[in-house]
Amino acid sequence: MDSTRQQKINRLIQKELSEIFRKQTQQMRGILISVSVVRISPDLGNAKAYLSIFPSDKGKEILENIRANVKAVRFDLGQKVGKQLRIIPELSFYLDDSLDYLENIDKLLNKDNKKED
Incomplete structure (x- = not known):
């Protein structure tokens, strides 16, 4: 269970x-990256960010690009939250494929419904 401080920092990050x-991603047409969840460690030194990337077929490629530029992203984050946090956490990025999972379940359910008709 996260403390209140951790929850506030999660939302801020x-x-x-x-x-x-x-x-x-404004320059790249047709690509949308949203941060679905952030989880920060109890010592506030590490943060895991789960990203939902659209279109999902480019997800792995974009995630690798983000991971390669994690220092620049952390620097940008530090510029924005430097006044609120003493230590800018180390960032780890993961692909959040929950939407793909839900879409797959929806397809399977629709396929079963068509068989019953």
Whole structure:
């Protein structure tokens, strides 16, 4: 269970990372990156960010690009939240494929419904 401070920092980092990715993807047409969840460690030194990337077929490629530029993303985050946090956490990015999972379940359910008709 996260403490209240951890929850506030999770929301702050999620909001700021979303804004950073929104600005970076403005030039790339048809690509949308949203930060679905951020989890920060109890010592506030590490943060795991789960990204939902649209279109999902480019997800792995974009995630690798983000991971290669994690220092620049952390620097940008530090510029935005430097006044609120003493230590800017190390960032780890993961692909959030829950939407793909839900879409797959929906397809399977629709396929079963068509068989019954």
